Amino acid sequence: MAGGGNAIRGSRVGAGPMGEAERGEAAPRQAVTYFCAHGHRSVIAFSVDAVVPDSWDCPKCGLPAGLDSENAPPAPKIEPYKTHLAYVKERRSDKEAEVILDEAIQLLRSRRKSGEIIF
Ligand SMILES: [Zn+2]
Secondary structure: OOOOHHHHHHHHHHOOOOHHHHHOOOOOEEEEEEEEOOOOEEEEEEEOOOOOOOEEEOOOOOOEEEOOOOOOOOOOOOOOOOOHHHHHHHHOOHHHHHHHHHHHHHHHHHHHHOOOOOO
């Protein structure tokens, strides 16, 4: 199966309402340990029939986690591009950001009045 994690998860969900446990026969399981870039160590149990994916989302932080403890997958870049306002909000208190936003609005308005088209 080439579907990766989602396909595996889908098959687990679709296997039955409560899986084999309800029928009193626990399916054989294999425990697979995944490591994420934050150093979390997560043991995921898979059916022995399942194809163990190379990566799994870390249950603790959501980063992709891999099988190699020495070489965890890098955290994905959250946003390749941030607006100036987002940057300001992140780096400054809300109060400061408000002032800066206000200044920006004033600047936009004054530019509009002077005939410069912004948008
Ligand atoms: Zn993690």
